[in-house]
Amino acid sequence: MKRIITEPVKIQSKDGRVIAEYLPDGKVKVFKGSFFRNIEVNSIRQNVINERLYLLNNSFISNSQLSKDYVFENPSLAISTLMGHMETGNQAFVTMDNIELGSYLEIDSNSAYEQHSKLAALFDNINQDRIRNVAAKKFIDEDDDGGSISTNDIDSFTNVEPEYIPSVKPEKIFVDKVSYKRNIEKAKKSIIISNFKCDLDNTHVSFTSKNGKPFMEAHHLVPLSTQNYFDNSLDVDANIFCLCPNCHRKLHYGEDVFTDLKKLYEARVEYLKKSGIDISLDELINLYK
8 A cells, every 4th residue: 555645755866866855746856956967878768868858958957967956757757867777766766764765655564454454344243233134334325425426516627637646534524423525526527537428338328417518427436435444535536436327326226236346446446556545346345235
């Protein structure tokens, strides 16, 4: 699981000649005065060559140093560009405590174990309720309490890109029961990213909304009502799908949703992990029973 980064983390190359910050969006800001090797090897990739040329042609380099701060897209591009040969940024950079960046960004495996343990305890309680003929809690039904975000809620169609990074848990709301505040803009974004097409089957036809776009609804694959059992936010791009009304209702009320859940899960499992959400397919299916 990935560590949640909410503020810049000071880092440097292992030899101390490159001083930088790792930013919450995964980019790296390298500071003025950091070393730049003028010689490069023939085997460097084209994107690194392009980055080096940009720096050299736009007055970023003087006397083998950066003459002003520069933000790179990721750690590997930063260190490879500056050194003139290919390096892995997560290994080349260390924190001020001399911890490799890659190790620092990875949460201890104990955290993932604790998350699975929380879910195991939850399922055990649900199974005990079923044995005692007590109505078992269906988390997927609770997600309907706050209503659905749909195409009709969207008033701007600006192109957006998904972000697959961990986010802190949303704010708790205390009314009749404890729940978590939703980010409505995230739900709208999921519909725009999917271009108003159903993520289960993009050939599904829906009626036209008042804003002229096909009517679709946002759906959280891992129900938001289970947020208490996860250390990171479930209200993130990786966990929100765009579904036609029929598919959305099927996931909530259908008799057999295994195939649909498997398709959605497999499409996003790696992005879920990048976002700090570690859940197996079996665990997910249990949340819909």
